[in-house]
Amino acid sequence: MDTWKEIYEHLNAVPGLCKSMGMEKGMQFVRMAARLKDAIIAAQPPSANPETPPNCLPTKFESFLGCAIGIPPDYVQGCWAAFSGLVWDYKGEKEDGKGFRTGMDAYIAAKMLFPPTHRCTMSGCTNTKLLRAKNNGTGVVLYTLADGACVAFAHRLTCDKCSTRYYPNYSVSEKIRTYYEEIPDAIQVAEHHYVERVVLDLFINLMLISWTSATNGARVYDTCLSKPENIPRDHPAWMDASFKIRPEYVWDGFIVLSLLEDHQRRCKPLRVPHNGDEKDRFKQAMSDRNARIQFYGQPELAHYCNKCMRVWDDGKGNLCACSSGLCSRYHGLSLTGPVAKVHALVVDGITIGHPCCGVRHCTIPLEHHREQFCPSHKTVQDAICAVEGCDDKADRSNGFLTCNAPLHRELELNHKKRDKAMFQLKAKVVRSGVANPDDAFEAEITAEEFEEMQVDDNGKPCPATKDPNGRKIRALFGRRKTHGEQVGVYTCGTIAMRGTFYGSETVPQTADLIKKTFREPGSMPEIIFYDNNCTLYQHLAATNYPLLKTVGLPVDVFHWQCKHNKQGAACSYHCNPSRFPELLGEDGKAWFFNSSVAEQTNVWLGGFHSILREMGHVKFNYFLDEMIMRKNRLTIANLEADGACPGIRPFGYA
Ligand SMILES: [Zn+2]
Ligand SMILES: [Zn+2]
Ligand SMILES: [Zn+2]
Ligand SMILES: [Zn+2]
Ligand SMILES: [Zn+2]
Structure with a gap:
């Protein structure tokens, strides 16, 4: 030395x-x-x-x-x-870590979490002195990327004049938490637990890219990143403390970070109630964002790039004069003068859902996602027989969901038998030591718990049946789930539209969703691929909707060749993709647009099936929107790298 x-x-x-x-x-x-x-x-x-x-x-x-x-x-x-x-x-900072370990009795550690300000920033407060710390700080666990799970001390500072309390992530005044403008590096996920922003980003991207559940994300962290050797087990205060990261922390971190990013993009502070249950704290903020996206549409609604939008010019840079005549029917639609363009969207449905009211097509949210009916249907529906079409009183006092009609009771007993068999099968799988049976089995059990039964040929047809032959009865014994999500994807892979279908997928619902999503003048795509376009065409023709004159409705090329029954005028003419020359590539052979892109998107969305299955409607929609926005950011980065020149058209999302 x-x-x-x-x-x-x-x-x-x-x-x-x-x-x-x-x-x-x-x-x-x-x-x-x-x-x-x-x-x-x-x-x-x-x-x-x-x-x-x-x-x-x-x-x-x-x-x-x-x-x-x-x-x-x-x-x-x-x-x-x-x-x-x-x-x-x-030796760099390696030695410092050892040194800091000796400071724990004095509430000193290498990671000290403080609010970003030492002076009161409350508007109207006249205090110009330094904020005061009323105690030594609280010992917390901080989950870091580089150093694993660490002991840290979180400090709270108080303004003597206005009593505003400043915590590391937010200030509290009159029972309201206001998060700081700058997103902190360490995000609080529980009273004594903080997670580094990069670690939360890792969890979110694990979900986004490989459908890793919060439970498995937490396992990945505990296995590879937590560095248990750094835990100060020799210190009495930390001897028995748990340094494992829990799935709830992953979820809370996901929600806080995504809400903070959302508010930062809109230059608004995030405010939530300070008191009350942790699980309800962010519910209103999440609902607000859900409602905003539902109303304004996905942020990428106004997206375009040269893989999903085609523009023609006359060779002299004038976009209008179209010698080919291909674009004549699209003239006058664009915003910035007479541009000949074709913007192509693919619509497809996927069956992922969340529990919803057992009454078909009812969109009123459940009070709790374990209940069977929404508040307005609960009292009536809970009292009557579960068999569809039967309004008799259910024998609830004896533990039945059906009335006393023998066939209805038989149906319920059948259901109970099947439930029991499934339960035993599941128990067997658990015993056999298969690592994570939940994902594979519970999804099946908690899916719509419908039971159907053929009615005996000799017996009288049941009056409750909806089957035209009067030979089938059907009842819902568990929770109904929403039927699925209808997704609209531009042919470059950017997701522009999402809507939930409560009952089965119907053409009028799809038409409504498209009309509602693309209601801004100039936003409606010129081409919409949809497997059921023949019915959509007939529906629009029957309702005399002007969409027909401006939007081409071909079916997907693959679907046309392999699955489509080409009968009827609507089918063989209006939805034949080869009737649309603007869909052909420059050489007139290959197709210009990738019309099977929605299937790829839905394979990705389908991967979230087991993550989504127990979510209530608020979290379900919040999670899907977050995943879609992040997926779109990845897609657009790839489009940029490929030279597809993605951009945003001047309308839509506010
Ligand atoms: Zn103050
Ligand atoms: Zn595009
Ligand atoms: Zn309802
Ligand atoms: Zn009945
Ligand atoms: Zn057709």
Whole structure:
């Protein structure tokens, strides 16, 4: 070790150095030179001793360090003479961690969480003094990317004048939490638990890219990143503390971070109630965002790029004069003058859902996602027989959901038998040690719990039947789930539309969703691919909707060739993709637009089936929108890299 005196003598030997250089540049020199140690050894003659630093720094490193730090070459050599011993044994911050461990009794740790301000920022408050800490700080667990699960101390500061309390992530005044504008690096997920923003980003991207549930994300962290060897088990306060990250922390972190990002994009502070249950704290903020997206549409509604929008010109840069005549029927639709364009959207449905009211097509949310009916249907529906079409009183007092009609009772008993068998099967799988049986089995059990039964041929047809032959009865014994999501994807893969279908997928619902989503003038795509376009065409023709004159409705090319029954005028004419020359590529052979893109999107969305299955409607919609927005960001980054020039048209999302 060199004393300050020796260091000073080396530095003082270079004229002018001590007068023009200070600690900051000196420390930068040490840090940077320490990283070059191996490169410096490699530049030495073969006989050199790698244990000791060379007397002189090789010219290459001399000029590099001089430039990087902003000092002349003789200063660099002066610093080398003074600091080379330190550089050779430099340990960086590794030693500090050990040092900080001794501070725990004094409420000192390497990670100290403080609010970003030391003065009161409450508008109207006249306090100009420093905020006060009323205690030593609270011991918390901070989940970091680099150092695993660490002990940290979170500090709360208070304004003596207005009593606003400042926590690391937010301030509290009159029972309202206001999060700070700047998104913090460590996000609070429970009273004594914080997660680094990068770790939360990791969890969210694991969900986005590989459908990793919060439970499995937490397992990944505990297995690979938590560094249990750093846990201070020798300290009495932390001896028995749990450093495992829980799935609830992953979810809460997901929600807080995505809400903060959403508010930052809109330059609005996030405000939530400070008191009450953690699980309800963000519900209103999530509902608000859901409602906003439902009303304005997905942010990428106004997207375009040259994989989903085609524009024709006359070869002289004029987009209008279209010699081919292909675009004539699209003229006058665009916003910025007579541009001939075709924007193509693919619509497709997917059966993922959340529990909803058992009454068909009812969209009123359940009070709790384990209930069977919404508040307005609960009292009536809970009292009557579960068989569809039967209004008799159910024998609830004896534990039945059906009336006393023998056939209806038989149906319920059948259902109970099947339930029991499924339960036993599941128990068997659990016993056999299959790692995660939940995902595979519960999804089936908690899906719509319909039971159907053929009515005996000799018996009288049941009056409750809806079957035209009167031979089938049907009842819902569990919770109904929403039928599925209808998704609209531009042919480049950008998701522009999402809507929930409560009952089965019907053409009028799809037509309504399209009309509602693209209601801004100029936003309606010119081509909409949809497997059921023949029925959609007939529906629009029957209702005389003007959409027909401006929108082409071909079915997907693959669907046309393989699955479509090509009978009827609507079918063989209006939805034949080859009737639309604007869909053909430049050579007139290949198709210009990728019309099977929605299927790829739905394969991705379908991966969330088991993550979504127990979510209530608020979280379900919030989660799907977040995943879609993030997926779109990835898609658009890829489109940019591919030179597809993605952009946003001047309408829509406010
Ligand atoms: Zn104040
Ligand atoms: Zn596009
Ligand atoms: Zn209802
Ligand atoms: Zn009945
Ligand atoms: Zn058709």
